[in-house]
Amino acid sequence: MTALAGLLTAAVLYVAATWRCRAPWPLRRTACCLAGLAAAGAGWALAGAHGDLRTHMAGHLLLGMLGPLLLVLAAPATLALRALPVTVARRLARALRTPPVRWATDPLVAVPLNAAGLWVLYGTGLHAAAAHRPALAALVSLHVLVSGYLATASVLAVDPAPHRRGVGVRAGALAAGTAAHDVLAKWLYAAPPAGVLAAEEGARLMYDGGTVVSLLTAAVLWRRWYVSRAVVRPAAAAPARPWAAWTPRTASPRSSTPSPQTPG
Amino acid sequence: MTDARVVPGRLLLSGLLSGAGLMGAVDEIVFHQLLHWHHFYDRASGAAGLVSDGVLHAATLSAVVAGLALLADVRRRGEFDRLRWWGAVLLGAGAFQLWDGVVDHKLLRVHQVRYGVDLAPYDAAWIGAAAVLVIAGALLTLRTRRR
Numbered sequence: 001m002t003a004l005a006g007l008l009t010a011a012v013l014y015v016a017a018t019w020r021c022r023a024p025w026p027l028r029r030t031a032c033c034l035a036g037l038a039a040a041g042a043g044w045a046l047a048g049a050h051g052d053l054r055t056h057m058a059g060h061l062l063l064g065m066l067g068p069l070l071l072v073l074a075a076p077a078t079l080a081l082r083a084l085p086v087t088v089a090r091r092l093a094r095a096l097r098t099p100p101v102r103w104a105t106d107p108l109v110a111v112p113l114n115a116a117g118l119w120v121l122y123g124t125g126l127h128a129a130a131a132h133r134p135a136l137a138a139l140v141s142l143h144v145l146v147s148g149y150l151a152t153a154s155v156l157a158v159d160p161a162p163h164r165r166g167v168g169v170r171a172g173a174l175a176a177g178t179a180a181h182d183v184l185a186k187w188l189y190a191a192p193p194a195g196v197l198a199a200e201e202g203a204r205l206m207y208d209g210g211t212v213v214s215l216l217t218a219a220v221l222w223r224r225w226y227v228s229r230a231v232v233r234p235a236a237a238a239p240a241r242p243w244a245a246w247t248p249r250t251a252s253p254r255s256s257t258p259s260p261q262t263p264g
Numbered sequence: 265m266t267d268a269r270v271v272p273g274r275l276l277l278s279g280l281l282s283g284a285g286l287m288g289a290v291d292e293i294v295f296h297q298l299l300h301w302h303h304f305y306d307r308a309s310g311a312a313g314l315v316s317d318g319v320l321h322a323a324t325l326s327a328v329v330a331g332l333a334l335l336a337d338v339r340r341r342g343e344f345d346r347l348r349w350w351g352a353v354l355l356g357a358g359a360f361q362l363w364d365g366v367v368d369h370k371l372l373r374v375h376q377v378r379y380g381v382d383l384a385p386y387d388a389a390w391i392g393a394a395a396v397l398v399i400a401g402a403l404l405t406l407r408t409r410r411r
Contacts, residue, residue, distance in 0.1 A: 171325035181316030189312065211325060217325055221332035231337060 003044045003138065007037045015077065017083035025082075029074050036070030040145055047141050050131035053192065053202025061205070063141060064114075064148035065213040072152045073220070077159035080156055097162050106172035107154040107165055114151035115180035117143055122184060127193050151177060156221055167225045174221065178214040182207060269384070271343040274334050276405070279352020280359075285359040286290030288324025291364065316368055324360065333355075351404030358397030365391040 014033045018025040039062045046059025072256055077096065081089045095101065103109050121140060130137040155174045156165045165173075185207035191198030225231060312339050338344050369387065 022386040171326060171330055175322050178326065179322035182316050182321050184315050186318055204282055211321070214322070215325055215329065218329040226333055226336060 003141070004041060007041045007044075011037050014074070014079065016258070017079050020083040021079060022082050022214070025079060025180055025194055029079070033074035036067050036074060039063075039070060040067035044141050044145075048137065050127065050137070051174075051196055052198050053188075054197045054198035055203055056196075057202040057205045057209070058145060059140070061209040061213065064118075064144040065152075065210065067145065068152045069150040069213060069220075071149055072158050075158050081160070096160070101165065105154045105161055107151075107170050108210045110147070110154040111173045111177040112180075114147040115177050115184075117147050122188055122193060124260040128195070149236050152217060155217065156224065158224075163174055167221070171218065171221060174214065174218055181210045181214070185210060242251065270343055271338055275338050275343070275345060275349055276295060276352045278331045278338060279349045280356035281327040283331075283353035283356025283358075284360040285324045285326075285328025285331055285356075286353070287360040289328060292321070292324075300353065309385030320364070321369065327356075345408060347404060348408035351401050351408060353401070354397050355405060358394050358399075358401055359393035361397060362391065365394050388391035 011034060015030065033083065043061070043063030043066075045057045046055050047057070047063055049055035079093075080092060084092060121144075125142065130140050141258055153159065154161075155170045155177075157170065185203050189200055189203035194202065196202070334348070338349075365387065369390070
């Protein structure tokens with residue numbers, strides 16, 4: 001109940017902030033925020049099924065991977081900086097540059113912490129212990145959501161990040177996090193926690209679902225790199241080469257294959 | 265950085281990553297999903313094999329996305345040498361296949377090519393195909409060096 005209230009409050013605050021925003025706020029970011037909060041809410045509810053690993057894992061995929069991905073794409077810090085009164089926004093910008101925040105949003109810290117949390121949850125008795133203690137279960141769910149958000153945010157860097165890591169480091173961190181996730185899923189398949197149902201299906205779901213969301217995250221990461229100014233500008237300035245004739249798409253950075261438009 | 269310094273390396277890197285990633289996808293789709301020759305986890309391998317398999321899976325799927333993004337960038341710069349890129353693809357695919365055949369199947373014994381059959385011809389075909397890919401890729405990459 002508290003979780004639901006928290007998520008609803010976040011949705012209301014976000015929508016209210018889009019009205020106060022000093023420039024028009026893209027609708028797709030608002031849609032991402034609401035979808036992300038909905039995914040997190042559904043995940044929170046499903047993760048409570050501790051005895052059924054498949055349902056529990058579906059919950060964690062929504063709560064710790066898909067929800068955070070959508071919430072990162074909603075760029076909440078950018079919205080806050082644009083919607084808050086200028087003095088408060090400046091204070092927030094200063095707070096975002098302090099060392100603790102910088103470490104928490106460094107992919108070399110946030111991604112290992114996210115993976116380590118999962119290993120602790122399933123590698124120790126924590127998963128079984130949380131089944132009978134609602135407060136502990138809520139704490140674990142909150143950790144999954146927050147650390148999943150920080151890891152995704154650190155890799156994608158949608159919100160302003162001082163001293164952002166290069167695309168290679170961020171893609172490498174994402175791959176390493178995916179590897180830790182895959183290994184844990186296989187290990188859960190081989191040695192599931194005692195007394196859970198649907199353990200093999202749950203481990204397979206963790207593996208396959210993790211693959212899909214990681215692929216999506218990598219696609220977003222590289223798409224953002226492809227259209228980023230630092231890469232587009234030298235590409236546009238490249239002189240035409242004699243063999244450029246077979247590469248018709250040289251000038252336009254965002255060229256896409258023409259799709260047949262059906263009227264109606 | 266100027267194009268002359270960025271593009272040649274990026275073209276090769278794109279081909280290597282795409283080749284390794286595509287071969288990983290072929291392995292996953294053809295041998296795991298369609299033929300059911302490979303198993304998700306056969307319970308016979310140790311922790312090292314489990315880790316190797318998981319790392320390889322994550323690396324290939326990351327590699328294919330990164331490789332295609334780099335390919336898109338090289339093409340946009342108008343410096344795309346198609347043959348050289350295909351050479352790098354073959355090299356990357358062969359390197360992946362070689363690693364899978366030698367380290368995963370034979371040294372770590374994560375899983376085998378097929379179960380319930382005499383393995384020798386399957387292993388010979390697997391590793392031989394890998395060697396052919398690596399040699400073809402290396403020849404193509406070397407021959408297109410000065411274009």
